[in-house]
Amino acid sequence: MLALTPAGTSVSNTATGSYSGGSVPSNTVTFTVSAVAGLDVLAAVSAAAGAPGTVVYYPIAIRNLGNNSDSVSLGASSVQGWPCAVYGDDNGDGVHQLTETTIVTAATVPAGGQITCFVAVTIPAAAVAADAETVTVTSGLSSSMSVGASFTTTPMAPPVLPPAAAFGASVTGGTVPLTVSFTDQSTGSPASWSWSFGDGGTSSQQNPTYQYQNPGTYTVSLTASNAAGSNTKTQPALITVNPGPFVSFYGAPLSGVAPLTVSFVDQSGNSPTAWLWDFGDGGTSTLQNPTHAYASAGTYSVRLTATTAMGTASKTFAGYVQVTATAPLVAADFTASPVTGTAPLTVAFSDKSSGNPTSWSWSFGDGATSAEQFPSHVYTSAGSCSVMLTVIGAGGTDSITRAGYIVVSAPAPVPVPNFSGAPTAGRLPLSVAFTDQTTGLDSTSTWDWDFGDGTHGSDESPVHIYDRQGTFSVTLTVTNRFGSASKRQFNYIQSRRNNKRSYNLISLTQVPNDIPESYWAFNEIMSLEHAGIAFGYPDGLFHPNQVIKRDQVAVFLARAVAGGDAAVPDGPPTPSFSDVPADYWAYRYIEYAKSKDIVTGYSRALYRPSQPVNRAQMAVFLARSIVDPTGDLGLESYTPPSQPTFRDVTPTNKYAWAYKHVQYLVSEGMVAGYPDGLYRPASDVSRDQMTVYIARAFGLVD
16 A cells, blocks of 8 residues: 555744745655555545546645744645645545545645645556655745744645455365465455355465365355455355265285285275375385285385376375284284173174284184184073184294183073964864963963954963954964063964755765775765765766766756755756757756856857866856855855965966956865965866865865
8 A cells, every 4th residue: 555654754843033035934744655566445546536547645734833824835746757736625624535626835824723735646557566756745834924933744644445355266176175275465455364265164364275175166255354444355156176086995914024915906986097006115006906015024004096087086094014024923812792691692703813813713612613713603502611712823823712701591481382272174153272382381471362363362271262254373472470482373273154054864875985984085075975965886986086077066066055966956848058958867957057057058058068177167166056054145245355365366367267266265265275376277176176175165074
């Protein structure tokens, strides 16, 4: 800023008599005007005044110390000819206004008073920093000055104006961590600075250096202040910090005897394209995964610098590789966790040995061993076990034994639930007697039975009655003072609807020779023959493995539905099927089954009585024939599930026509699939299988 020199200096001239001629006494004040870079405020004043270059105004006070008013002549000049002029204080406020343009060469100063005027110095536009000019201001007393009059001319310091904040940055972009040096470029002689770096960081230095630790775009502001005020400069989004590459690596082995060869593996992210390794012993490499041989003993720091499209970053591991001149002695040591607990107890062992062992031999104290460095072992029995570790390395062999190190307690005698039930299948209402077979009971034991049908029991061995059909899983939970345990038997109870019918039983003169009592379907076959539903052949055989035909199925089902053979009426005079005439041996049975919507024929009025029946057709015939004791046809009111039981009979495959019938029989507990999850609908049905299905459907067996 332009300076006044000397600032505040007073020069006085006091007259001691009257002057009638000769030279006029005068006061002369000399000061220096300097051109300094960054005159923003003064330049603005100059531009407002419309003068060429910068105009600086200096207030001059002229004081009359005498008892009479007097006049004074005023003038200003410079050595180098910089334009100078003296302006009056037109409005008398002691402050120069741009509207005050009156140039004065003389003024009257009242007795005991003072006047203010302003010396204007124009700095040429061609002036540069450090140019200076000497300006002389003369106040000449008038020749008629009275005795005793005294004048003082006091140069006044120029006004102090607020600074104009400005700054620059050494860099405006880079990767984390980014160091930026900020330079204050403010004008107006600021006395203090307040920086905000956009990420919460601040500084009061004039030219701070700041490091950005996180990626982002940051706005920087500087507030420059002096006695006259402050000014803020903000540069939005000035600094952009990119994440930069993530640098990491590992090496192995990290210790050993010289010469030690270490393999390094780069684990940096962001797809580096260039690598620079510094191995700490003067060796370097530009490979991504180099191998380096350390020839001398020492501790070495390793540094990797990786370059990606986002920038360059480095990672240093201090004291990373330790090379010894001779192999260190190995010293065995280990820890384990936990060291106490209840069997079965899983313990994790950690090798803490020194001296770089290369092999390990553990003995866990219960007969088990391991050669791993960090093994895990399960102790299954109660007891106190001593653990021994033997390690071997280049520096020798060492062992350590910790006596009674692992203490295993016997598990608390929690009960082990088990149970049985009888019967596990039958018709409604089904009464099942459950028997508790739990071990580990004590005087505090309690029982909680979940019968699977929404009911519970607390007796030790309860009897439960199932009053709705279904398949039920049963769970028993037993509790003693050490805890609880449960046993679940999946799909344990099967209750079926009571479809049992009354038939006029007939006496059998002979049991089929091919159906011994040990035969798997003996009870079902004999029950159907007693009820007059099934029949054997004239040769005295039942032929249980023979594939059943459509005419035989019609006979069996017609007799079962009607209540016996005698209850099946004669057929109509006109046959329904062209291939089953009125004299056909099964004519009335087929016609009766058709009238009950149990069987249907094929196109062109054919029944095809000799055609074998497969499992899909059997399910349709049987499901249509079932009527419960109330007279309701169960199939009509049944809605099959959306998820099929068997993957080869679904609502969308070629057996969709039999899907509802198969699912209905499954829900009634009358049919089941095979262990592989298939129903095998195309498989033929044998005579013994058909008798079993009919016996179940019509309640002839439990």
